[in-house]
Structure formats: structure tokens, C-alpha cells
Amino acid sequence: MSDDKDTMDEWAAALAEAEGGEEGEKNDEAELAELEELTDEKTDLTVDEKRKLDTILDIPVTISMEVGRSRISIRNLLQLNQGSVVELDRVAGEPLDVLVNGTLIAHGEVVVVNDKFGIRLTDVISQIERIKKLR
Numbered sequence: 001m002s003d004d005k006d007t008m009d010e011w012a013a014a015l016a017e018a019e020g021g022e023e024g025e026k027n028d029e030a031e032l033a034e035l036e037e038l039t040d041e042k043t044d045l046t047v048d049e050k051r052k053l054d055t056i057l058d059i060p061v062t063i064s065m066e067v068g069r070s071r072i073s074i075r076n077l078l079q080l081n082q083g084s085v086v087e088l089d090r091v092a093g094e095p096l097d098v099l100v101n102g103t104l105i106a107h108g109e110v111v112v113v114n115d116k117f118g119i120r121l122t123d124v125i126s127q128i129e130r131i132k133k134l135r
Contacts, residue, residue: 014113015120065108065119066097095122105130 045053068088080086095107096119108119 011113011118015111061100064099065110066099103130103133 068090070086070088072086095109097104098106098108098119098121105125106121107123108121111118111120
């Protein structure tokens, strides 16, 4: 588990450095932000509710990033080989789609940190919109 924490710390540091580098100026002094504590109307969960929530939170999902799509015939598919180029339906620089179990949840841009690809979310689809797409 500590490897996951170290990886997340590296990502956070790299993203912070990238954001600072884009503006061309470094701010060595950090300001302490005062945040209000988040509260729900119903904060006391029963043991049964906590168990159910833990069960849901442990369900694995598949997250994927989609660069674009293309529709080709089987004849053209069979002719593809190394070096072939497939034209996608997206313009270069357009945000990628972030899908969870095939459902669009966000848009983002590709980042590279320590020779690994990642994605920075630029727009998250609202819960209401996601629910509408499920119907």
C-alpha cells in the first residue's frame, strides 16, 4: 500500500510542478486555505449501513480513456499491418473521454509523469447527466 501512496505523491508533485511551469513563475510560499468541514444531514450510519457502503466501495470497476473511434470494414481491418494508420473521429488536441464500465464520466488531457501516461481531468460529467445517459 505504501507503493500506491508513494506513486500518488509523485503524481501530485509532478502535476504541481507542471502547473507552476506553465505559468512561468514559481511561488515558494504556500497559503493555508481555510476549508469548512463537510457534513451530511445524516452523519450517523448504522453498522448495517456501514457494511453495505463498504461492500459497494470495494466493487471493482474498469476505467478507460478513449482517444477516438473509427468505423472500418472487415476487409480493411484484415489489411491492417504494422505501420498502418487508422483515422479517428477526433481532432488533435481534443480532450479524451474517460469511461467507467463504458459510461462517460469525464473528459481529460494526457500527461506524462515519470515515463508513465496519466490523464488530468478537465471536465467531469455531473451525476444527473450520467444518470440520464443510463436510461
